[in-house]
Amino acid sequence: MRETHRPRETAGDSGPELPRRRPGRASAHGTGASGSGTPHRSDGRPPHTPRGARQPGPAGHPGTTPPVPGWPASLVLAPLVALFGLITWQVAADGPLVRLDERLGESLFRRGPAALTQLFSDLGGVPVALPVLVCAIAYALWRGARRLPVYAALTMAAVPALVIPLKVATARQGPLTEAVNYYPSGHTATAAVAYGASALLLLAVDRPA
Incomplete structure (x- = not known):
């Protein structure tokens, strides 16, 4: 068997040489070009961590930037106002909803x-x-x-x-x-x-x- 040739250390060497970073390579969590600290890969491939591939949600939903706690109040209030307007219109016009309410009230009278x-x-x-x-x-x-x-x-x-x-x-x-x-x-x-x-x-x- 041949012995593997190993370089000998000279007296002036203080210790084993540290590994050098190869040019053109970047770690998956390296700092971006602008210094923002965003995970990236220099070869254009997506990072290994799923965090980098996460996309923010649409506007008005949780997950946006800045974060929004939920639906806008206008989207919650609008259906309620529309429902109240519909009931008021039925009351004013003596519509079928009024007659249904009267029959229901008579059937429930003194039952509770x-x-x-x-x-x-x-x-x-x-x-x-x-x-x-x-x-x-x-x-x-x-x-x-x-x-x-x-x-x-x-x-x-x-x-x-x-x-x-x-x-x-x-x-x-x-x-x-x-x-x-x-x-x-x-x-x-x-x-x-x-x-x-x-x-x-x-x-x-x-x-x-």
């Missing part, structure tokens, strides 16, 4: 527990819902929030300004009564704004450590 229905009715009243919102606003102010409590108070103040004119314009007759001005429901609007705004305030403010 009276105590539970009265509880839900009381929860939508101003004497109950408004103090809940006031407590949430006070807590948010105490935690240092400024704009959100103002927005919540203005939204609550806008409820009668929007509901009362619609009640008068539609003159909707109430269930099992000859009285009118029952649409839209003031209890429903009050409960939705008061409890919804209270929940948003409690979720938005910083919690004590």
Whole structure:
């Protein structure tokens, strides 16, 4: 067997020579040409890591740059406004939706527990819902929030300004009564704004450590 020839170290060598980087090669995680630190390969092939091949999502979706937490508020609000407009049109025109609502109300009359229905009715009243919102606003102010409590108070103040004119314009007759001005429901609007705004305030403010 032949012995493999190995270069001998001279007395002036301080140790084995470090490997030299070959020209024209780049590691998969090398710094880009602009110094941005983006993973790349010098030969144009995609990097080994899947991170470099990831593409951001379309505008308005999570994954965009900068990141967006979800759908824009306008896309969520528009269908709700359209649905409310459709129901209001049916009420004003005495459409088939009104007759369906009347038949459903007559079939459900006195079939549920009276105590539970009265509880839900009381929860939508101003004497109950408004103090809940006031407590949430006070807590948010105490935690240092400024704009959100103002927005919540203005939204609550806008409820009668929007509901009362619609009640008068539609003159909707109430269930099992000859009285009118029952649409839209003031209890429903009050409960939705008061409890919804209270929940948003409690979720938005910083919690004590």
